[in-house]
Amino acid sequence: MIQLKDIEKVYRTDRIETVALADVNLTVGEGEFVSIMGPSGCGKSTLLNLMGLLDEPTRGTIQINGSPIARYADRTLAAMRNKEIGFVFQVFHLVSDLSVLDNVQIPLLYRRMSNGERRKRAEEALDRVGLSARIHHFPSQLSGGQQQRVAIARAIVGRPRILLADEPTGNLDSQMGDEIMAILGTLNREDKTTIVMVTHDQQKAAQTERIVRLFDGRQVN
Amino acid sequence: MLTHYLVLAVKVLLRRKFFTFISLFGISFTLLVLTVVAALFDHSFGPGAEEPRQDRTLYAGRAIMYGPHNTWSSNGGFKLFDRYARDLPGVERLALYQNSHTVHSYLDGRKVSSGLKRTDDEYWRILEFEFLEGVPFGTADVAEARFVAVINRATRQRIFDGRNALGQTLEADGQRFRVVGVVEDVSEMRSVPFADIWLPYTTAKTDGYKREIMGDWNAIALARDQAAMAGIHDEFNSRLLRVELPQDGYQAIVAPFETQFAGFARLMPTADHKDPESQVWRMVALLLSLALLFILIPTVNLVNINISRIMERASEIGVRKAFGAPSRTLVGQFLVENILLTIIGGALGFVLSILVLRGLVQSGLFTYAHFTINLRVFAYGMALAVVFGLISGVYPAWRMSRLNPVQALKGGPR
Numbered sequence: 001m002i003q004l005k006d007i008e009k010v011y012r013t014d015r016i017e018t019v020a021l022a023d024v025n026l027t028v029g030e031g032e033f034v035s036i037m038g039p040s041g042c043g044k045s046t047l048l049n050l051m052g053l054l055d056e057p058t059r060g061t062i063q064i065n066g067s068p069i070a071r072y073a074d075r076t077l078a079a080m081r082n083k084e085i086g087f088v089f090q091v092f093h094l095v096s097d098l099s100v101l102d103n104v105q106i107p108l109l110y111r112r113m114s115n116g117e118r119r120k121r122a123e124e125a126l127d128r129v130g131l132s133a134r135i136h137h138f139p140s141q142l143s144g145g146q147q148q149r150v151a152i153a154r155a156i157v158g159r160p161r162i163l164l165a166d167e168p169t170g171n172l173d174s175q176m177g178d179e180i181m182a183i184l185g186t187l188n189r190e191d192k193t194t195i196v197m198v199t200h201d202q203q204k205a206a207q208t209e210r211i212v213r214l215f216d217g218r219q220v221n
Numbered sequence: 222m223l224t225h226y227l228v229l230a231v232k233v234l235l236r237r238k239f240f241t242f243i244s245l246f247g248i249s250f251t252l253l254v255l256t257v258v259a260a261l262f263d264h265s266f267g268p269g270a271e272e273p274r275q276d277r278t279l280y281a282g283r284a285i286m287y288g289p290h291n292t293w294s295s296n297g298g299f300k301l302f303d304r305y306a307r308d309l310p311g312v313e314r315l316a317l318y319q320n321s322h323t324v325h326s327y328l329d330g331r332k333v334s335s336g337l338k339r340t341d342d343e344y345w346r347i348l349e350f351e352f353l354e355g356v357p358f359g360t361a362d363v364a365e366a367r368f369v370a371v372i373n374r375a376t377r378q379r380i381f382d383g384r385n386a387l388g389q390t391l392e393a394d395g396q397r398f399r400v401v402g403v404v405e406d407v408s409e410m411r412s413v414p415f416a417d418i419w420l421p422y423t424t425a426k427t428d429g430y431k432r433e434i435m436g437d438w439n440a441i442a443l444a445r446d447q448a449a450m451a452g453i454h455d456e457f458n459s460r461l462l463r464v465e466l467p468q469d470g471y472q473a474i475v476a477p478f479e480t481q482f483a484g485f486a487r488l489m490p491t492a493d494h495k496d497p498e499s500q501v502w503r504m505v506a507l508l509l510s511l512a513l514l515f516i517l518i519p520t521v522n523l524v525n526i527n528i529s530r531i532m533e534r535a536s537e538i539g540v541r542k543a544f545g546a547p548s549r550t551l552v553g554q555f556l557v558e559n560i561l562l563t564i565i566g567g568a569l570g571f572v573l574s575i576l577v578l579r580g581l582v583q584s585g586l587f588t589y590a591h592f593t594i595n596l597r598v599f600a601y602g603m604a605l606a607v608v609f610g611l612i613s614g615v616y617p618a619w620r621m622s623r624l625n626p627v628q629a630l631k632g633g634p635r
Contacts (some may be wrong), residue, residue, distance in 0.1 A: 049627050052543065054542070054543055054625075054626040054627050054630075055625065055626075055627050074547055074548050074549075075547045075549070078542070078545050078546060078547040078548075079545065079547075081542075081543060081544065081545045082544060082545020083545070086544075087543045087544070089630065093536050093537075093539065093540045093630060095229075095537045095540065097229055097232040097233055097236060098229060098232075102225065102228070102229075105225070106540065106541060106544050107544040107545055109222050109225055109546075110544070110545040110546050110547070110550060111545075115224070154544070158544070158545075
């Protein structure tokens, strides 16, 4: 499903060169639930961004569903992210001016689809995360846990085969964190969604099938 | 998708009230000034009710007589046009008229000031006045110097209390005239048809004007068709080379037949007054430069505000990119927002323009003027608003679309 080969990511400024990732080789199979762990600054989020085609590696190749990604045009990468990948962020990143329903519809705006179909799919996604009663609320009117559930609904509304979650429980208390983990677990089991989750939390990572550990930008076993 | 963008745009504009106010003020004020200026130009030079055949009418008035040491600038004299503009090839009708000047008469101890214009009979055939009463004076009236007058509605009101004026007499310029016609008021800004009282030119107190090369006379030439206009212009210019000039150091005279706008352009400091060819391009270049400069200042301001406004929404841009928005689509989204803002600003500008123009009419600053925002000016204004929106939105939107999604999610470039 996701294959990273000899990945290196270097950030360069005028004076400093920072190696964020080096010699990363990782394959995530279809339907797997993988967590990435490691201390702060070890390159976990960078790795997730590369898998999500939000950033380009300095060296190495990425394959998504067997297609190698090599300097794709903006439009092609955008289309792949839209169809294949859903994102859940630690700080939710909901658009404060839009209602819950409108936030969830965002990925579908970039597909050919009628307004009615778009709304129906968004309502279904919100139903799956238990927020049907809050569709006309605005993000500021929701708790952290509810906002993250909206973010998950937004991530799954386009029915992507891959879900990338960057510390999805990092800003939540343990009970809300457990609720989010339960939703992710259900998506993985029932929909066979491939999930890669960055986390600091050993307990949460233990709920996934496999843990990939990073230290100073390198994989450790 | 457009509905989504519009809903979001409205919410963003309502959330950032101060920014919205500043932007709308800049846009609407700029458009207000441009629209009012355009309406004034349109009112002065556009096709008016009295001048419906402007597309084939040429005007001569302003004359420059010069030599190595002297320059004399005024209108042409009666002799200049009477002797040299008659029988120009391609001219269907030629009319001569004097500039309007103010005369005072006293009525029951009241001083009544009026704009008086002396014309020939052809004047009434080239121009089309709306007669409320009677008819214009004709060929025989002019030839026999009959003391007859055409007055406008306002003069009828002032002198005859609005009652029927036909056959009544009035005093003008120290002479008495019998009213033969009453016309609707014409705006002071339309210099060719404007006056309060029109008299046959032959009723002037002296005939000294008949010998003057320079004076306060104008000529209107109605061409047979538009194709004949260039020939009329050229032929009159070549005839002017043969004009007998006064012996005190003058070598040439320039008084071209041209459109009213070209005549106005000739008055500008940018014009080459001694060149009989059209000076319109200089005028247009000046006006466009001024308009561009005037638009540029709020545009740069709007670009700055837009950049900070858009960059504030870096996280939203990151989310949209992460979920599959191509850069071009995002540019489109922010342009929609900006164009919506400028259209609202444009609409506000138009409402303000209507109020300002109404205020100008009521102030009496321009006698008998009735400014209106016609469809042409409205269309130009709206087109300008959209261009304004595009110009001020394209650069910020383009900069935003270049943001790396990861950078955007972190809050924009550092």
